[in-house]
Amino acid sequence: MAVFKDGKLAGWLNSYETRGYLFATDEVKSTIVNIPADTGKIAMEIIRSKGKIDVVFENSEPVMLTVKVKLEANVGGYEGRGRLDSADSLHALEKVLGEKIKKEIMMALQKLQTEYSSDIFGFGTYVHKYHPQYWKKAGKNWDAIFSRLPVDIQVDARIMRTGIVKDPIKKEE
Numbered sequence: 001m002a003v004f005k006d007g008k009l010a011g012w013l014n015s016y017e018t019r020g021y022l023f024a025t026d027e028v029k030s031t032i033v034n035i036p037a038d039t040g041k042i043a044m045e046i047i048r049s050k051g052k053i054d055v056v057f058e059n060s061e062p063v064m065l066t067v068k069v070k071l072e073a074n075v076g077g078y079e080g081r082g083r084l085d086s087a088d089s090l091h092a093l094e095k096v097l098g099e100k101i102k103k104e105i106m107m108a109l110q111k112l113q114t115e116y117s118s119d120i121f122g123f124g125t126y127v128h129k130y131h132p133q134y135w136k137k138a139g140k141n142w143d144a145i146f147s148r149l150p151v152d153i154q155v156d157a158r159i160m161r162t163g164i165v166k167d168p169i170k171k172e173e
Contacts, residue, residue: 005118005143013108020104024067024121024153026051032076035096040080044097047160048072055123055149060134062145065123067105067153073097075162090159098157105153119146 001018003010013021022028028049034041049071056064075093078084084093112118124142128135138145 003112003116003118003120005116010116010118011111013111016104017108017111020101020106020108021121023049023069023071023101023155024051024053024105024108028071033073033097033100035093035100037078037093037096038080038082040078042075042080042093043077044073044093044159045076046071046073053121053123053126055127055131056152057131057134060131062127062131062134062149065109065121065146065149065151067109067121067151068156069101069105069154070156070158071097071101072158072160074160084162090162094157094159097159098155101157102153102155105155106151109151109153113147113149113151117143117147119143 001013001021003013019028019031019033026049028046028051031046033044033046035044036042049069051067051069054066054068055062056066075084082089084090109121112120119142123146124135124139127142128139135142
């Protein structure tokens, strides 16, 4: 994905950073996310996703950028060892899936904050809309402010069903 700043091409996001951006900005309708499992991988089919960005203010100053993503997934394919029929194994998968999405969002934000200083996520639009007094005095310098703010990313992943995939595809050894 191309990143623009002041009407000029600033750089590019790779496929993982792009997907992180799309999750955060509520643009993912469905996708497949591969996560590691034991000695193989599991293909998770994202069936629903809701992303929301926010800017936390204290004493009329922005102190943190927040990204919250809720998603629901199904197990699409499983290649590895072990079974997926226990609540504990599914809970562990939800955690791994959430961490993978969080990492992709963080990769995108870090590149945008450090390399490009470009707020394509729309945090500035949020500030302009909900904190107009602050925006009047700081809007011109928003990219610099955006680049130094810490980020809190929360991903809530839920696995809805495994379908008939409970055992891994057996590998020839």
